Amino acid sequence: MKKNRKIRAFTLLEVLVSMAVFTVLMLALMQFFGAAQKIWTGTGQKNIMYENARVAMDLMSRDLQCAFYEWDRVPFLYTANDPSTSYDKIAFVTASGRVPNTNCISRLCEMQYYVGTAANLNYLMVTCTGEKTDANLDNTANWDFYRNSGSIGVAAAVFSTADTAQQVIPYVTGLKFSCYDKNMNSLSATPGFFPYSVKIDLTLLDRESYIKWVAMPSGGGDSSSDSSTTKTFRQNNERTFSRMVILGEKGQTAN
Template sequence: MKNKSNVMKNSFTLIELIAAMGVFSILMLVMLSFFDGAQRAWSNCINRGQIYENARVAMDLITRDLQCAYYEVDKTPFWYKGYTSYSGASDEMYNQQMLAFVAVTSVPPSDNCNSKICEVKYQLYNYDASFGGLDPKKEGWLMRSATGDRREDPVGSGTYVDNVYSALNVSGKLNYYNNFTVSKDGAPTATTNVFTANSASSEDFQKVIPYVTKLEFISYYRSVTPATWLPPSVIEIAPDLVGDGASYPLPASTYKMTFPYSVRIEISLLDQVAWTKWKAMGGKRYVDSSGVLVDSGNATAEDFRVKNERIFIKTVILGERGQN
């Protein structure tokens, strides 16, 4: 009886057991809340890090190409295309701003190119569901085109042919020297245009980074007297900004596509999670048929975008290269 009495004295009562389980449950809840918060913080850090990584990739690539821009006085073009108002079903994707120039690029279109000198173009894919024939999977993508002296023909064959335009090679697309003709689609002869908004005179655009809500360029020029920096609107460069889709022959005797002294790059980005939520809210941002950058008109979606996007700005100095 004595042993049995001792066992009973050392046992937990039901109330004590319930209290212990309650304390244990509270501790588990606190621990789970802590780990959930830590996981959320980690996920947010990853998403934010994605924005900065994408911005670094884009800025480094554009900067490197601009710093290696090839220029010869009155012989090489530099085209800054502002927002345009193309209305054709296959042209509305090209209404965003575009920068097109010749560069000794470290990222040519193919390792089979003999020269690193390429015609390079950058623009944001312009998409809205109301536009016909556009690819929704490219919405929000920064696009880059590089046209070199060799191209794969036919695509996927592994066979590379000469891509330099000449009287004997009228299908060649590398045609920058002493050529100042630009247009929307290269009409009437695509390969005689040094730059077109679409890919008529260049290799196809390739994806660089996603979740871009805005991409803008400003090319600055220096006036001779006084020596001040001026944005393009101050100087007569209307053919670069008209955007009506017409072809502009620009011989050096009448007009020069002025090589800039500096280029300002502005890019706005969301992370993947914020982009998905913004689109679910009905958010969108595109250039309409009148050449104006517009948003969805949904106040909730646009407030969310403004709070979550990050804006990155960089000015690339090209300096004195005989522009004057």
């Protein structure tokens, strides 16, 4: 006759030890997955930053390469350290595929790129201004290169007036344009000669680093007012992207 084995229940001590081991394993798994999620999130934000840089560089490069040139009539404006933003600004006439309104009769538009302030703080901004805003009215206050017969700086385009600005990418902490002639001599940052090439330096932060930077003392989104600690944090986390855009020889023999 087969005898049944008696089933013994766990003691309280054994249950407590098992729960302790299970808790330790769960904590280890949570730490592992937490670290993995943090790395994944950080990598995703870096990828977004790189993609934003590519989009901005492609947009500016394409507009620069399609820039319109006419000797002594159409200016090329490059402002170093624009007082309103402490960043560079560039403005030029280009053949654009995105005219600002349906009243424009030409694809030639005045394009500006700069870093925004106030509600557009640290955004790369662009304005695209056509020669007309009304079907029956010449938009001479903005841009009228057809009837402009004056020389540069006299009756040339009014670069300070533009159509509504649009945001391109966020978290910009640096924007620099360097203009050169065909011998790679630097050109002055004033309305003047059409450059042979333009070097763009665009500096960005990822979203998480930008939020931390803005919240730091003496931060506030203005790199020119950074304290030493804030500046160190920003410089350790930002990335600078550079591109040389060749506009080529378009008859600018004076430079």
